[in-house]
Amino acid sequence: TQLLEQSPQFLSIQEGENLTVYCNSSSVFSSLQWYRQEPGEGPVLLVTVVTGGEVKKLKRLTFQFGDARKDSSLHITAAQPGDTGLYLCAGARGNNRLAFGKGNQVVVIP
Amino acid sequence: GAGVSQSPRYKVAKRGQDVALRCDPISGHVSLFWYQQALGQGPEFLTYFQNEAQLDKSGLPSDRFFAERPEGSVSTLKIQRTQQEDSAVYLCASSFSGMHGDTQYFGPGTRLTVL
Numbered sequence: 195t196q197l198l199e200q201s202p203q204f205l206s207i208q209e210g211e212n213l214t215v216y217c218n219s220s221s222v223f224s225s226l227q228w229y230r231q232e233p234g235e236g237p238v239l240l241v242t243v244v245t246g247g248e249v250k251k252l253k254r255l256t257f258q259f260g261d262a263r264k265d266s267s268l269h270i271t272a273a274q275p276g277d278t279g280l281y282l283c284a285g286a287r288g289n290n291r292l293a294f295g296k297g298n299q300v301v302v303i304p
Numbered sequence: 305g306a307g308v309s310q311s312p313r314y315k316v317a318k319r320g321q322d323v324a325l326r327c328d329p330i331s332g333h334v335s336l337f338w339y340q341q342a343l344g345q346g347p348e349f350l351t352y353f354q355n356e357a358q359l360d361k362s363g364l365p366s367d368r369f370f371a372e373r374p375e376g377s378v379s380t381l382k383i384q385r386t387q388q389e390d391s392a393v394y395l396c397a398s399s400f401s402g403m404h405g406d407t408q409y410f411g412p413g414t415r416l417t418v419l
Binding site: 198238242286290293295 | 308335337339344345346347348349352360363395397399402403405406407408409410411412413
């Protein structure tokens with residue numbers, strides 16, 4: 195059973211378009227993390243959101259944590275080919291082990 | 305500075321063979337984690353060390369999987385009598401303290417293919 199459900203699983207858009215991907219759970223997490231993973235590499239941390247309703251921006255990426263701390267979204271403005279990758283959300287469980295979703299595969303076409 | 309390194313990067317094994325996967329964490333990092341990532345899936349937790357102590361091995365899928373970190377730095381994940389369902393990318397991560405919310409830094413993974 196996947197604790198974190200990510201949608202859509204696959205998204206292909208043209209360069210310059212905007213996109214939003216989602217991470218949902220029935221469980222409350224004290225924090226959620228977003229990672230980007232490229233082929234043949236390990237996940238790289240983008241952001242950690244902690245407070246319900248929190249919004250964090252990282253250049254053209256905007257991350258939001260739901261008020262109830264059960265869901266999160268990632269919005270990319272004016273997507274670039276370099277944004278292509280697998281976006282993973284993860285919640286921390288006991289002993290700091292991370293529970294990951296399946297990921298949102300984003301492809302930005304030049 | 306050096307990040308987390310893993311070796312080998314790729315391993316092909318015949319069903320029934322034993323394999324050993326190595327992880328070199330960032331120097332000075334207390335905590336070390338192993339995850340398994342099957343094709344098209346997110347990483348799944350396997351086990352966790354704080355220094356040389358294995359504090360959580362609840363994610364290991366069977367007793368064929370064994371991990372150790374004898375001196376609190378380098379770790380080895382061993383899989384005995386490999387099966388086709390063991391084919392996956394095995395990711396290692398380390399963190400400075402392992403406290404809740406501490407950033408985990410991931411290595412590039414070892415891709416294991418069992419024929």
